[in-house]
Amino acid sequence: MQIEDLNAIAEKHIGSRKKIIVRTCMSAGCMSSRADAIKKNLETAVKEQGLDAEVEVRRVGCMGFCGQGPLVGIDGVKEKEILFEHIKPEDANAIIASLKGVESNLEIGDPDHPFFAKQTKIVRANGGIIDPEKIEDYIAIGGYEALHNALTEMQPAQVVEEVTKSGLRGRGGAGFPTGLKWGTVAKSPGAKKYIICNGDEGDPGAFMDRSVLESDPHLVLEGMAIAAYAVGADQGFLYVRAEYPLAISRLQIAIKQAKALGLLGAGIFETPFNFNVDIRIGAGAFVCGEETALMMSVEGKRGTPRPRPPFPAESGLFGCPTLINNVESFANITAIIKKGGDWYASIGTEKSKGTKVFALTGKINNTGLIEVPMGIPLRQIVEEMGGGAPDGRKIKSVQTGGPSGGCIPAEFLDTPVDFESLAKLGSIMGSGGMVVMDDTTNMVEIAKFYMEFCKDESCGKCIPCRAGTAQMENLLNKIIARQATQRDLAKLEELCDMVKNTSLCGLGQTAPNPVLSTLKYFRNEYEELLQPDKFGPAATATK
Amino acid sequence: MSARTLTIDGKQISAEKGASVLQAATEAGIKIPTLCHLEGVYDVGACRLCLVEVKGINKLLPACTTRVAEGIEVTTNSERLNKYRRMTLELLFAERNHVCAVCVANGHCELQSLAYGLGLDHVRYDYIFPRWEVDDTHRLFGMDHNRCILCTRCVRSCWHIEGAGTKNVAGRGAKSKIITDLNQKWGDSESCTECGKCVMSCPTGALFKKGSAVGESERDRTKLEFIVNAREKKQWNA
Amino acid sequence: MERLKIATVWLGGCAGCHMSFLDLDEFLIELAGKVDVVYSPIADVKEFPEGVDVCLIEGAVCNVDNLELLHKIRARSKVLVSFGDCAVTGNVPAMRNQFGIDNADNVLQRAYVDNAQFNPVKPTTDGIVPALLEKVQPVHEVVHVEFYLPGCPPPADRIKALMVQVLEGKTPKLEGAQLKFG
Secondary structure (H helix, E strand, O other), rough: EEEEHHHHHHHHHHHOOOOEEEEEEEEEHOOOOHHHHHHHHHHHHHHHHHOOOOOOEEOOOOOOOOOHHHOOEOOOOOOEEEEOOOHHHHHHHHHHHOOOOOOOOOOOOEEOOOHHHHOOOOOOOOOOOOOOOHHHHHHHHHOHHHHHHHHOOOOHHHHHHHHHHOOOOOOOOOOOOOHHHHHHOOOOOOOOEEEEEEEEEOOOOOOOHHHHHHHHHHHHHHHHHHHHHHOOEEEEEEEOOOOOHHHHHHHHHHHHHHHOOOOOOOOOOHHOOOOOEHHHHHHHHHEEEEEEEHHHHOOOOOOOOOOOOOOOOOHHHHOOEEEEEHHHHHHOOOHHHOOHHHHHHHOOOOOEEEEEEEEEOOOOOOEEEEEOOOEEHHHHHHHOOOOHHHOOOEEEEEEHHHOEEEEEHHHHHHOOOOOOHHHHHEEEEEEEEEEEEEEOOOOOHHHHHHHHHHHHHHHOHHHHHHHHHHHHHHHHHHHHOOOHHHHHHHHHHHHHHHHHHHHHHOOOOOOOOHHHHHHHHHHHHHHHOOOOOOOOOOOOOOO | OEEEEEEEEOOEEEEOOOOOOHHHHHHOOOOOOOOOOOOOOOOOOHHHHEEEOOOOHHHHHHHOOEEEEOOEEEEEOOOOHHHHHHHHHHHHHHHHOHHHHOOOOOOHHHHHHHHOOOOOOOOOOOOOOOOOOOOOOOOOEEEEHOOOOOOOOHHHHHHHHHHHOOOOEOOOOHHHHEEOOOOOOOOOOOOOOOOOOHHHHHOOOEEEEEOOOHHOOOOOHHHHHHHHHHHHOOOOOO | OOOOEEEEOOOOOOOHHHHHHHHHHHHHHHHHHHHEEEEOOOOOOOOOOOEEEEEEOOOOEEEEEHHHHHHHHHHHEEEEEEHHHHHHHHHHHHHHHHOOOHHHHHHHHHHHHHHOOOOOOOOOOOOOOOOEEEEEEOOOHHHOOOOEHHOOOOHHHHHHHHHHHOOOOOOOOOOOHHOOOO
């Protein structure tokens, strides 16, 4: 494989395209609403209506507007795409007939809706456009060019330099500077190094990484390959949770296709660079999203974290220097290599560069995936893009960062969404879950929900997380059942502090966050549930 | 061999490069509470009792897995650390069914002694009272999960001292459990060498030698008969 | 100096702690010189009096009578001492909790029917045997407790060490060998 061959594939593929393209979203969300039957019926309708020559039906990944799904988009008829929403398999004939000008009463979406218009797409640029199961589709939009450029025109150190310049920070949650991490692994001595892509997305309500893997698997593979070249690794592992079967099967297809074309394997682009990727399927433990636990799992051991240092960059998988990044981080790489770190750094805020994908869910009108520039005010996301809370209710709070994050009350909706601003409010960016709550939501119940999640997902290795989350859940239950006193609340706060400061890994260290942030902003909701301390010390003060 | 100089609790000490803070402190006669640490097997930093403060570092660090470094200033004993340690022990006591009065390890239990050392006279958290079984199927040893604190000392000594790999951990969170082979009855284990290292490792009464509980005190009188027969009838057959 | 009013009560426990209390031997005479024992299983007083200075509570909270008495004790006493492991931890009486919160009935079934040699019948008549609580609790999970004296039972010298400090109006502190469960 050389660049000419790559270009030939692209040209041939573009040449074979038909005039009208009917894109059917076949991501997990739309698939669960029978998108496979929709696609089949669309194909039959095209044949039956004799449009074979000019219309092709294409399987595509996530278009983003999941709440309006299943979605079907049509290119080549009008200047802008036509978007059909809430499509059922029996609507296929009407959709195809509409191409010939037949009126239908199907729901048509507005491509200029703020939900789409306010997005800046880097990671999700190809989502909903290309067929994730066809490498030619990816190559046709310039796929694997960045890898070629890196391998043939850049030294590994230059790649690291470009990523550093971009200001990209880890999209898994902590926001560690990606370039710095790459540089550390590159400099760590060792004959064998590994790349790991963390696709163990497990936050309740989060599906950003799933969507990227399902919609654009080659983008992640290419990012990993560029990373491998930059740090000097020749083996990568893609760790995906077993709950994402569609992502896994599309990755398997993608890896096979890339290998067949020599874009993975030995001597890529006829350079001495070798890189192989294997998939490791997680068994569903949330804690395996923690990097040291994930590496244990890849090694075939029980997925429990270990103390850091040593950090994976020095001693990671099988004791070798290991670069571990999240799916979304890798998905940013090709754009950075193609357009340059400076271009990437021009998007976002001073300390948080680029875009971030969020899964917008909860009590909100427009549910789905959005990619927005860092620094966008939260209000624009939830009110303009999200369309506010349903039934005319008021938004009370926005939860970011999943079980490790916090609840941001409505009065802070003008806060720009970036790493620092969210942290200042006692929440975190996290991996990108964004759960909107309206004024009917009970915040103590929310705190309890997340605590129960952390308790169930604690690996059991360290005592504060294992037993502390259980006691915190117990105290929250007592408060909700109106059986707790001020002393119980004090005990809860004391435990929050202790679990936060003494737990071994991030799961335990951040488990108290939902309680702490709801206590910070909605303390009255806790106090309203407390009972007077009838048998406490105060009752005995007088003889 | 190069050395590192550091300060622990205001005391200037030197330690070998690569030594843990725990080793350095122990050599200097400074006692740091530990529970999952066991001499002879690698450390896992799980119990969090040996957490110490290091000046200039925001986070508390486990003394057992933190290496000494030149010039660091370590505090092993502060009001905050002891409060966290006491809370950790309270959480342990509340987590399973630790009934000291009827435990084979009463008086020889590391969990007890740590609690006394920190002045713990009661547990402020609600006892969970989970239901756990006792595996008494092994010929020589027993395992009472009610008393297990999941320190994994038995697992590590089984794998890394004996090399048998019989003991392991299954389950998640509070439902984690020390298992034998593939979660089989201990008595059915084919990999167990009956070496007893797990029992030696256990800090509480979770693993015990059979015969040590009151109800098991069966008297073996055949020896007496053997001696009497030997003396009086000159018969030496057992 | 006004003589302190001392009470001792026996909730769900084996009375071993009270036996240990009697093991105070000659200190009991010294004690009698300083305090009035106004309520105790070893004194025939029907109603827990008002204005008790220090009350030693043996046993866990197992049944409705225990619960009612404990609430009364808290309201009428200045200082409560959880006396022995059953009061401090629940100890042996609380072992039935492992069998779930609906275990009270199973406990009676096992004690009065399954293991009965004669006349197997569950005591259900009102006012004879107090109803068991769903869950046995240590004293401090029910009411606030000032001081703790663990041990099963706490030996006499430990009781003395605590009593001496309490009588001197100090906050008692048990250390070293004086602090022990089991």
